[in-house]
Amino acid sequence: MTTLTSQERLRYDRQMIIPGIGEAGQKKLKQAKVFIAGLGGLGSVSGYYMAAAGVGHLRIADGDCVEFANLNRQILHHTPDIGIPKTESALKKLRALNPFCVITALHETIRIDNVIGLVGDSDIILDGTDNIATRKVLNSASVSLDIPFIYGGVNGFNGTVSTFIPGKTPCFECLFHQQSDKTQSPGVIGPLPAMVAAIQSLEAIKIILEMDGLLTNRLLLIRGVDMVIKKIDVPKNPECPICGPDMEKRQNG
Amino acid sequence: MDSAIRIIVNGFPETVPDNIAISQLIDRFNEGDTDLIVEHNGRFIYPDFYMTTRVSPGDRVEFINPNFGG
Numbered sequence A: 001m002t003t004l005t006s007q008e009r010l011r012y013d014r015q016m017i018i019p020g021i022g023e024a025g026q027k028k029l030k031q032a033k034v035f036i037a038g039l040g041g042l043g044s045v046s047g048y049y050m051a052a053a054g055v056g057h058l059r060i061a062d063g064d065c066v067e068f069a070n071l072n073r074q075i076l077h078h079t080p081d082i083g084i085p086k087t088e089s090a091l092k093k094l095r096a097l098n099p100f101c102v103i104t105a106l107h108e109t110i111r112i113d114n115v116i117g118l119v120g121d122s123d124i125i126l127d128g129t130d131n132i133a134t135r136k137v138l139n140s141a142s143v144s145l146d147i148p149f150i151y152g153g154v155n156g157f158n159g160t161v162s163t164f165i166p167g168k169t170p171c172f173e174c175l176f177h178q179q180s181d182k183t184q185s186p187g188v189i190g191p192l193p194a195m196v197a198a199i200q201s202l203e204a205i206k207i208i209l210e211m212d213g214l215l216t217n218r219l220l221l222i223r224g225v226d227m228v229i230k231k232i233d234v235p236k237n238p239e240c241p242i243c244g245p246d247m248e249k250r251q252n253g
Numbered sequence B: 001m002d003s004a005i006r007i008i009v010n011g012f013p014e015t016v017p018d019n020i021a022i023s024q025l026i027d028r029f030n031e032g033d034t035d036l037i038v039e040h041n042g043r044f045i046y047p048d049f050y051m052t053t054r055v056s057p058g059d060r061v062e063f064i065n066p067n068f069g070g
């Protein structure tokens, strides 16, 4: 049975006093395991908030090392970290922030042949990647492992967020099957990934607390230049190659 | 002659032929960027339905660039 130490009670007091979290909610957070895919602009912020909220176990994956050009937005990494693996840099900061959080650092690039092992027995996949191809890999893991995938993406002053729950909502592939996989490094201003990753983190916490009101069946679009923030409704794609009826037929034999 | 209708495209009023399909609006307002997603009256439209989804007076259509950076 999960118990909270007096130090943990003190640390999480301001969220435990929220009706709907309390001791029971905090224990759910402590029992949860979250996979953070990528430790860039998005993963930096979701890493901090997952650790700070008291998520008991984080699996953090990134194959890259810290570069100067990361530092305008990837706030987990600091100037002395240049050249070291992002996982190592992240581990240092997140452990210092919350020693109660168990962290598994995976210094590997996420691919279709290793994704299942990297995600392991996580309850949720938090997207911190920077390209469509890796998101499709994460989405296929989400569908085959039957765990939620919380997508976030940024470009310039813009951001997009949506939560995908296998079997209940459209998946990432439903929406973006026909998107070409441009390998580009778009410009990004730091607060955009922070906004997007903060929303992703809130979604993860709500899923762990078994709350309703998730950002499912909708795309949240943030346009930072004029602060237009809106949601559009997304129906399931009956033709989806990943979660469509053909796939379900194949899975059910 | 086809009757013309007023709709909103990317936030601006536009005059287009009545009953025009999303696929024709894409031809009319974009330079063939296949990676844009389409919102029609607050709803995401899948590419498979661009030919069969038609607009009515007052409809709102937006062409949106989804974001995949991180």
Ligand SMILES: [Zn+2]
Binding pocket: A170, A171, A172, A173, A174, A175, A237, A240, A241, A242, A243, A244
């Ligand atoms: Zn799907």
